[in-house]
Amino acid sequence: MRTRNNAAIGATVQSLLGRPMQELALEAYTLMHLADTAFPTGGFAFSQGLESMAKSGHLKSEKDLYEYLLSQLKTVCEFELPFINSSYALYDDFDNNTLLSMTNEWEAFNTVESIRKASELLGENWFSLIKSAYKPNDIEELEQQFRSRSLPKYFQIVLPLLLRRIGFERTAIQRLVLYMALRDQFSAGIRLGLIGPLRAQALHVAIAPKCEALRLRFADTPYDRAVRSQPMIEMAQTGHQYMYSKIFQN
Secondary structure (H helix, E strand, O other), rough: HHHHHHHHHHHHHHHHHHHHHHHHHHHHHHHHHHHHHOOOHHHHOOOOOOOHHHHHHOOOHHHHHHHHHHHHHHHHHHHHHHHHHHHHHHHHOOHHHHHHHHHHHHHHOOOOOOHHHHHHHHHHHHHHHHHHHHOOOOOOHHHHHHHOOOOOOHHHHHHHHHHHHOOOOOOHHHHHHHHHHHHHHHHHHHOOOOOHHHHHHHHHHHHHHHHHHHHHHHHOOHHHHOOOOHHHHHHHHHHHHHHHOOOOOO
16 A cells, blocks of 8 residues: 555656656756766866955954855856856757857956956866766757857856756756855855854855745846846955965966
């Protein structure tokens, strides 16, 4: 009886989700693989302005760090997610002109050279990793689209194009981007001595619900409605290159 009940529950869940349970399980395992700190994307080389904020005296307490992290997450949601969303949609109706427009818009918004270089490096690394590990069918064709226009593979533009090719839904990609942004900031904070490993984990748990609430606000925003509203973070990112001693590349 219990076996029949379990089978019935499984069938019900599958019908509600509209996808086979095995497919959902594989997606979960793949997501954990991509989010693993051992996945060599190079993200831990960048602090996204955290080091500069700390060394300029703006982060004097855990509360300051908490508020900074919320501001950083808001920046990811209001600026990066719109590019994630539009790039994801580009898979269905690929257009070189749209890709060019998105790239130009991204560069116009990002006036800090180190941030642009970081995004390009991450994009190149992700492209190489997905190409070698997962081998999507039309990956060579996608690479040619960038090469034909001499376009840089910015992380926020190339990631959705890659992950959709290996079966990810847009919501999963959005959450992955937010998780990695938060994870890398905590890692940078620990290395800078701003917070200990245990407190970082507790703070991560506390921020997670706010992270999802922010994601929902910008879940459908296209790239032409992207904004940046955190000038202090941008100034910190700009000032990073002038620091005499630093751990991170930005």
